[in-house]
Amino acid sequence: MAGTQKKNAKGRLDRYYHLAKEKGYRARSSFKILQINQKYGHFLEKSKVVIDLCAAPGSWCQVAAQLCPVNSLIVGVDIVPIKPIPNCITFQSDITTEDCKSKLRGHLKTWKADTVLHDGAPNVGLNWVQDAYTQSHLTLQALRLAVEHLAAGGTFVTKVFRSRDYNNLVWVFRQLFDKVEATKPPASRNVSAEIFVVCKGFKAPKKLDPRLLDPKEVFEELPEGPVNNEAKVFNPEVKKRKRDGYDEGDYTLFHPMALLDWVRQEEDVINTLGSVSKFEIDENSDEWKLLRRMKDTTPEFLECCKDLKVLGKKDFRMLIKWRKHARLVLDLDDEKEEKQIEVEELTEEQKIDQEIEEMKEKIRLKQKREKRRKNEARQQEIQRMQMNMLTDMQIGIDAGQIGSESLFNLKLAEKTGQLNELARGKKSMVFTGEDLIRDNDIVVDEHQAVESGDELDNLEDQLNSMYQQYKEAKMERDAKLRAKAARGGDDEEWEGIEDRQSEVDSDEAVEESESESDIDSDDDEAINKLIATIEKKKKGGLSKTASNFFGDSIFEGVEEVSADNEKPQQESAKQEFAEQAVSEQPASKSSESESESESESDASELESESESESETEPDFELVSGSGDSLPHKQEVDLATVEAMTLAQQLALGQKSKKDLIDDGFNKYSFREKEGLPDWFLEDEEKHSKINRPITKEAALALKEKMKQLNARPIKKVMEAVGRKKLRAIKRLEKIKKKSDLIAEDDSKSELDKAKEIQALASKLGKKKKTKPKVTVVVARGSHKGLSGRPKGVKGKYKMVDGVMKNEMRALKRIEKKRKKKGKK
Numbered sequence: 001m002a003g004t005q006k007k008n009a010k011g012r013l014d015r016y017y018h019l020a021k022e023k024g025y026r027a028r029s030s031f032k033i034l035q036i037n038q039k040y041g042h043f044l045e046k047s048k049v050v051i052d053l054c055a056a057p058g059s060w061c062q063v064a065a066q067l068c069p070v071n072s073l074i075v076g077v078d079i080v081p082i083k084p085i086p087n088c089i090t091f092q093s094d095i096t097t098e099d100c101k102s103k104l105r106g107h108l109k110t111w112k113a114d115t116v117l118h119d120g121a122p123n124v125g126l127n128w129v130q131d132a133y134t135q136s137h138l139t140l141q142a143l144r145l146a147v148e149h150l151a152a153g154g155t156f157v158t159k160v161f162r163s164r165d166y167n168n169l170v171w172v173f174r175q176l177f178d179k180v181e182a183t184k185p186p187a188s189r190n191v192s193a194e195i196f197v198v199c200k201g202f203k204a205p206k207k208l209d210p211r212l213l214d215p216k217e218v219f220e221e222l223p224e225g226p227v228n229n230e231a232k233v234f235n236p237e238v239k240k241r242k243r244d245g246y247d248e249g250d251y252t253l254f255h256p257m258a259l260l261d262w263v264r265q266e267e268d269v270i271n272t273l274g275s276v277s278k279f280e281i282d283e284n285s286d287e288w289k290l291l292r293r294m295k296d297t298t299p300e301f302l303e304c305c306k307d308l309k310v311l312g313k314k315d316f317r318m319l320i321k322w323r324k325h326a327r328l329v330l331d332l333d334d335e336k337e338e339k340q341i342e343v344e345e346l347t348e349e350q351k352i353d354q355e356i357e358e359m360k361e362k363i364r365l366k367q368k369r370e371k372r373r374k375n376e377a378r379q380q381e382i383q384r385m386q387m388n389m390l391t392d393m394q395i396g397i398d399a400g401q402i403g404s405e406s407l408f409n410l411k412l413a414e415k416t417g418q419l420n421e422l423a424r425g426k427k428s429m430v431f432t433g434e435d436l437i438r439d440n441d442i443v444v445d446e447h448q449a450v451e452s453g454d455e456l457d458n459l460e461d462q463l464n465s466m467y468q469q470y471k472e473a474k475m476e477r478d479a480k481l482r483a484k485a486a487r488g489g490d491d492e493e494w495e496g497i498e499d500r501q502s503e504v505d506s507d508e509a510v511e512e513s514e515s516e517s518d519i520d521s522d523d524d525e526a527i528n529k530l531i532a533t534i535e536k537k538k539k540g541g542l543s544k545t546a547s548n549f550f551g552d553s554i555f556e557g558v559e560e561v562s563a564d565n566e567k568p569q570q571e572s573a574k575q576e577f578a579e580q581a582v583s584e585q586p587a588s589k590s591s592e593s594e595s596e597s598e599s600e601s602d603a604s605e606l607e608s609e610s611e612s613e614s615e616t617e618p619d620f621e622l623v624s625g626s627g628d629s630l631p632h633k634q635e636v637d638l639a640t641v642e643a644m645t646l647a648q649q650l651a652l653g654q655k656s657k658k659d660l661i662d663d664g665f666n667k668y669s670f671r672e673k674e675g676l677p678d679w680f681l682e683d684e685e686k687h688s689k690i691n692r693p694i695t696k697e698a699a700l701a702l703k704e705k706m707k708q709l710n711a712r713p714i715k716k717v718m719e720a721v722g723r724k725k726l727r728a729i730k731r732l733e734k735i736k737k738k739s740d741l742i743a744e745d746d747s748k749s750e751l752d753k754a755k756e757i758q759a760l761a762s763k764l765g766k767k768k769k770t771k772p773k774v775t776v777v778v779a780r781g782s783h784k785g786l787s788g789r790p791k792g793v794k795g796k797y798k799m800v801d802g803v804m805k806n807e808m809r810a811l812k813r814i815e816k817k818r819k820k821k822g823k824k
């Protein structure tokens with residue numbers, strides 16, 4: 001009985017014990033080797049020769065006999081006899097002896113072992129240090145046998161104790177094996193200090209340094225250095241436990257010292273202070289009589305000397321100060337010459353060098369930061385890609401970012417107001433004076449431009465650039481504005497043919513393009529726009545709106561047609577129409593592209609006429625919309641109900657080009673704009689437009705279109721879907737892992753495993769139960785005193801009223817009382 005209790009108390013009769021019994025193993029430790037074998041690539045299944053050192057009672061041999069290939073040689077040895085095991089050779093011997101060595105050689109003959117197992121545990125229980133040492137010693141002996149018998153690439157599994165020798169042992173293993181790993185199989189009790197080291201890939205060295213297997217060499221300990229007690233003085237509050245026990249030959253905790261000895265001490269003063277328990281004073285000494293009269297020799301000081309172990313930092317400081325004074329009084333301190341450190345002044349060159357070094361360091365750090373940031377971004381992108389979260393919408397974002405950091409960053413140039421200068425520079429680069437005279441009769445005089453920049457202009461420029469910045473910031477914030485800008489400001493009103501032309505002729509055309517480049521942060525696009533405007537200027541091109549209009553896909557290929565069907569007689573009328581229609585109906589430009597039937601023919605005529613006209617009048621030439629200069633024009637869409645209405649009207653023939661021309665003339669057409677600041681004009685534009693009629697059909701068509709657009713998965717939705725997917729995959733993987741573990745667990749029966757895996761799988765499929773929504777109906781008004789379902793309330797509902805709370809409480813109280821009574 002007592003024996004059983006003892007076993008139970010140690011928790012010996014655990015599930016592995018029962019399982020071992022069930023499976024016919026002689027010891028529960030069989031599961032340790034089973035688990036190790038499973039974890040480290042089933043080496044037993046590949047071993048034809050296995051040596052089991054310290055094998056009794058023989059469960060590891062049993063496992064080996066089960067797992068190794070048929071006809072494998074399994075040899076087990078132990079200091080105690082082992083009952084015969086089928087398909088195993090066992091003998092009794094001490095593995096540390098020569099006898100064991102020779103017997104083993106006799107059994108193996110010329111064979112080399114694929115695996116050597118060692119689960120040896122000496123008779124433990126004497127004392128911890130002794131046990132650990134004996135264990136380590138035994139392990140080294142096992143290793144000696146393993147080295148003698150293992151084949152190259154073989155495996156050695158050994159038990160070791162977690163002791164101070166552990167690291168030394170592992171170091172030795174590492175010299176002899178390719179891979180060394182420590183493991184604690186689940187079957188090994190947590191309370192046990194044992195762990196197992198699995199050494200794979202025996203290197204089979206031809207020559208072996210005998211010191212590697214010599215316990216004296218391997219476990220030799222370094223002599224311990226002097227004890228440093230200074231910490232006890234500097235940080236007396238932090239008490240460090242001394243786990244090593246007493247120092248050799250010193251079995252007391254109380255260490256007194258003569259105070260005068262400490263005063264006379266030359267070295268290790270603080271260390272002594274940390275180790276001494278009490279300073280003893282020889283009252284009769286002449287020196288003390290001298291020191292006693294010192295101002296610092298206070299009753300407090302004397303009290304501190306009695307027990308140094310309880311002193312704090314302040315007290316120690318006082319003692320050290322006292323000692324310093326005492327040494328002066330006793331004339332113990334020689335006046336040492338204080339070494340003077342001469343600080344040499346840095347020369348100018350050195351200073352510069354130093355500065356350069358500092359700057360270099362700064363740059364290096366910055367680059368490092370930058371690199372790290374980029375790496376992180378790339379990493380994030382890869383992750384997103386893996387999660388299928390990268391959508392079309394992200395393409396080019398990074399490129400844009402890279403562009404924004406590049407040397408030729410136009411956005412930066414805009415911000416600093418350099419873009420104007422840049423544009424001027426481009427102009428002078430692109431146009432020769434002759435070109436300008438021939439094309440426009442206008443010569444851009446750089447000198448004049450520079451000289452005319454008086455203070456007022458500067459102020460104006462500053463204000464303008466500030467306004468540009470403001471617009472830009474607003475644009476970044478406001479998606480609507482961005483969309484508007486992308487449409488090329490299609491809400492602009494027509495400002496009359498003359499006005500536009502003058503604008504085209506003036507420098508503002510370039511500035512317009514600059515403001516356009518504000519909209520798009522992409523540098524390439526900005527450059528394209530800039531060049532397009534310059535080209536336009538070179539050719540005496542159309543205004544922005546006009547080029548937008550003719551840039552539409554509807555005019556593609558019109559050139560060839562116009563070349564064939566030249567109609568010079570209609571030139572002037574068509575040109576007039578073109579310009580008017582364009583400037584009047586900027587918003588409808590794309591609508592016209594949709595109303596193919598009528599507008600196509602109109603436009604082709606228009607184009608052909610414009611073409612022919614351009615030959616005679618170089619001031620007016622169409623800018624191809626298909627060019628890179630106006631990339632967004634291809635995407636121009638019917639974004640307003642007015643545009644849609646107009647498009648439909650044109651398509652149905654309800655409106656003709658003449659109507660368009662007529663519409664072009666309104667009270668805002670010829671407004672004076674010269675000299676007015678941008679911000680004012682922009683503000684005015686909001687109100688300076690005529691109200692165009694809209695139709696229900698157009699509104700419905702646009703609504704339908706928007707619906708379709710909204711139905712497309714946007715970036716955020718894609719991301720959320722990706723996240724959800726990832727979570728699901730993770731969950732699945734987790735469950736997979738768990739079920740793998742369950743499946744591999746030999747300690748469970750197949751039925752148990754199946755049940756557990758099923759339970760896991762059912763968890764995966766389960767949806768979170770959503771509680772049915774309960775509608776709370778307040779018993780007020782028409783609902784007062786209502787019995788049954790209130791009108792218009794579907795699903796679950798609950799009637800509540802003011803007194804309900806009290807009633808509920810009362811009911812609870814009664815219930816409680818009832819229960820109490822029932823108990824009694």
Ligand SMILES: C[S@@+](CC[C@H](N)C(=O)[O-])C[C@H]1O[C@@H](n2cnc3c(N)ncnc32)[C@H](O)[C@@H]1O
Pocket residue numbers: 026027029030053054055056057058059060061077078079080093094095096119120121122123138
């Ligand atoms: C934990 S048991 C081994 C259990 C064994 N692996 C099994 O599963 O059956 C430890 C064994 O090491 C043996 N042993 C201890 N010192 C030994 C030595 N010097 N030579 C041989 N065997 C030794 C003990 O007799 C004991 O049977």
